[in-house]
Amino acid sequence: MINTERAHVLQEINNLLANHGFETSDIYDRSCFDMVARKKLLLLLLKVLINIDSINGLQADSIKKVSRTFLGSPLIVGLKSKTEYLEEDVVYERHGIPVIALETLKNMIIEGYYPEVFADRGGYYVQINGEALKDLRQEYNLSLKDLADLAHVSRETIYKYEHGLVRACPETAMILQDILDLKITISIDLFKVPEQEFNTDSLEKGKDSEAKLLLNLGFGVIPTQKTPFDALTTIKKANISNNPLITNLDKKRNQKTLNKMAVNLKDLSIVTGSDSVFIMDRKKTFESLDGIPVVNNWEIEEMEAPGELIKLIRERKECS
Secondary structure: OOOHHHHHHHHHHHHHHHOOOOEEOOOOOOOOOOEEEEEOOEEEEEEEEEEHHHOOHHHHHHHHHHHHHHOOEEEEEEEEEOOEEOOOOEEEEEOOEEEEEHHHHHHHHHHOOOOOEEEEOOEEEEEEOHHHHHHHHHHOOOOHHHHHHHHOOOHHHHHHHHOOOOOEOHHHHHHHHHHHOOOOEEOOOOOOOOOOOOOOOOOOOOOOHHHHHHHHHOEEEEEOOOOOOOEEEEEOOOOOOOOOEEEEEOOOOOHHHHHHHHHHHHHHHHHHOOOEEEEEOOOOOOOEEOOEEEEEHHHHHOOOOHHHHHHHHHHHHHHO
16 A cells, blocks of 8 residues: 555646646555656656655666656656655655755646756765856956955866756855856756666566567567556567557466456556557467457467567557
8 A cells, every 4th residue: 555645745736737737647555666758759657756765776777777768757746855855956866866855846847847967975965067167257357266265165166067067055156157147957857768777678588488589579578566567568670660569478467467457457558558458378369468468379370570479569559
C-alpha cells in the first residue's frame, strides 16, 4: 500500500499536471516510478519520496533505464532529506536523478519559473553563463582582475566561470549580476534524457523463451524491474518504429493478474504513445486481452523480420 502522505502528494501532482495540459497515467503501486505524464514532446517519469535518501542505486538505475528507452525525463519529487524539508526552488540530486520539492514543481508548471540553485556537498551553487559573463566584462572594458577585485574573488575564478569550469555560490553570482546589471545565471535543465549506461540488447541467456524469440527476430530486449511490465522491446531498424514495445512475457501468470497488467499496459500505451503486447506460450490461444494484442510464441517462430511482428500487433490492436 502507498503511504498516506505520499499518496496525497501523488494525487496533488496528478491534479496539478492534468490541470495544466499534461496527459497523466494511473498511479502505479510498487513500481520504480509512480506515474507518467506527457505534454507534447515532454514525457516525465515521476517518483515521489517522503525521504529522498531512501532511494538506492538499483532503484535509480531502473528509473533511468525506463526513462532513457522512452526518451523521457526522470524526476523525483521529495519532502525531506533526513529530517530537513527540501528548500523551495532548489534542485537536489540522488543517483543521477534530479530531485525537487513539491512547491518547486508547482512554480515550474504554474508560473514557468525554473530553479537555478543546485544543492551539493558543501552548500548551494548556480551555473554561470560563461559566454554572457565574458561578453559583458569586455563590454564594460574590464579585465579579469578588474572584475575579480569588484566581486571579491580571484582572477582564476572569473576565468573558470567564463569557461564553464566551476559553479558559483549564489551570493557571488548576485554580486556579479549587480556589477554587470544583467542576469548571468542559467536555469537548471530538469528534463534531460538519461545517458545510456546499460546493455539494451539482450536478457540473460536462458531466462525467458519469449525474450529469446524476440532477440532472434532482431529486436533488442531491455529487462525491467519493479515496473508494470516485464520488458521494453526496441526495434533496431529506425525505419520500422521509433517507440519501444511495452512487453509482458508469459511467466505462467493467472488470468486475474494478466487482466490487471493489461489495464496498466493500456494506460501506459496511451500516455507514452507506444504499442504494447503480451507474448504468450499457451495451448489456448486468443488474439487480445482487454484490448492489448496477444502474440503466441509459435507465431513469432514463423516470422522472419521484426516488421512482421509490428504489423501483427497493430492489426490485432485495431480488431480488439
